[in-house]
Amino acid sequence: MKHLSNLYRVIQEPLRHAVCCLLAILFTVFSIGMAFAAPTSTSEPTYFPGQATHFAQGADVSFAARAPPMAGPNVAVTGGVTVMRGSTFASNGQETVAALFGFERSTTAPNRIFDFTTSGSGNDLRRFTTLDGTDVRINSGHAYNRTHAGGDVSQIGTMDEIENAILRDISENSRLGSLQPRTTQTHTVQVNGQTVGYSLADTPVGANLNYYPAID
Numbered sequence: 001m002k003h004l005s006n007l008y009r010v011i012q013e014p015l016r017h018a019v020c021c022l023l024a025i026l027f028t029v030f031s032i033g034m035a036f037a038a039p040t041s042t043s044e045p046t047y048f049p050g051q052a053t054h055f056a057q058g059a060d061v062s063f064a065a066r067a068p069p070m071a072g073p074n075v076a077v078t079g080g081v082t083v084m085r086g087s088t089f090a091s092n093g094q095e096t097v098a099a100l101f102g103f104e105r106s107t108t109a110p111n112r113i114f115d116f117t118t119s120g121s122g123n124d125l126r127r128f129t130t131l132d133g134t135d136v137r138i139n140s141g142h143a144y145n146r147t148h149a150g151g152d153v154s155q156i157g158t159m160d161e162i163e164n165a166i167l168r169d170i171s172e173n174s175r176l177g178s179l180q181p182r183t184t185q186t187h188t189v190q191v192n193g194q195t196v197g198y199s200l201a202d203t204p205v206g207a208n209l210n211y212y213p214a215i216d
Contacts, residue, residue, distance in 0.1 A: 113160075114167050131167055134176050135206030138163055143211045150213035156194045165191045166198050166211055175200055176207060188214050 116127040116138075125141030144159045146152075153162060169189040170176060179185060184201040198211035 110168070112164070112168055112171075114164055116163075127163065129167065131207075132171055132176055136167070136209055137203075137206060138209045138211075148212040150197075150215040153196060153211065153213050156196060156213065157192050162191050162196055162211060163209075165189050166196065166209065170200060179207065 114129045114131070116129050118140075119126045119128070120141065123141040123145050125145065127138045127140045129136050129138070140159060140163065144153055144162070156162065157165075166189055169187065173187075175185060175187065179200060179202050181202050184199055186197060186199050188195050188197050190196075195214040195216075196211055197214035198209060201208040201210075
């Protein structure tokens with residue numbers, strides 16, 4: 001037993017030193033590994049999308065578009081036509097920041113045709129229509145069916161051509177609005193390249209219209 005006890009001591013001492021050395025080696029290895037290991041994150045990383053900054057490159061556009069007068073084959077009409085004005089401000093061609101347009105138009109289309117009712121015949125023919133809310137009586141027989149000092153209006157165009165051209169001129173130039181009570185205005189209008197004169201009179205029941213070839 002004494003020999004076995006001595007043997008155990010002889011073996012135990014080197015074994016203890018070997019175990020201590022092994023533990024020291026393992027501790028050193030794990031310490032070096034932890035020193036060079038990538039750090040761990042305690043939460044998922046959040047990536048924010050990049051924000052592109054666009055600097056507005058302004059463009060101020062101002063324009064006026066005017067359509068040419070439209071007329072029938074034998075009618076020349078003078079006066080206002082549709083006008084569009086506006087301006088825009090755009091940023092680098094991607095989107096429109098602001099667009100402002102205003103539209104101005106004549107109250108009468110260039111080729112407007114009026115509806116008439118009639119009374120009488122020959123030199124007593126009268127035609128009636130409504131223009132801008134005002135009743136208009138046209139002495140068509142007296143104006144169209146006889147020869148005037150300046151000639152014969154029937155040689156200029158048809159009754160419809162002449163009377164429609166006169167009514168468009170009245171509307172486009174707001175002549176009814178400037179017509180004072182119990183007064184008469186005289187004006188001219190071009191029909192088929194010739195000048196037709198007309199008189200516009202205010203009456204208690206509306207406006208009264210006569211026309212004739214203009215004398216140069």
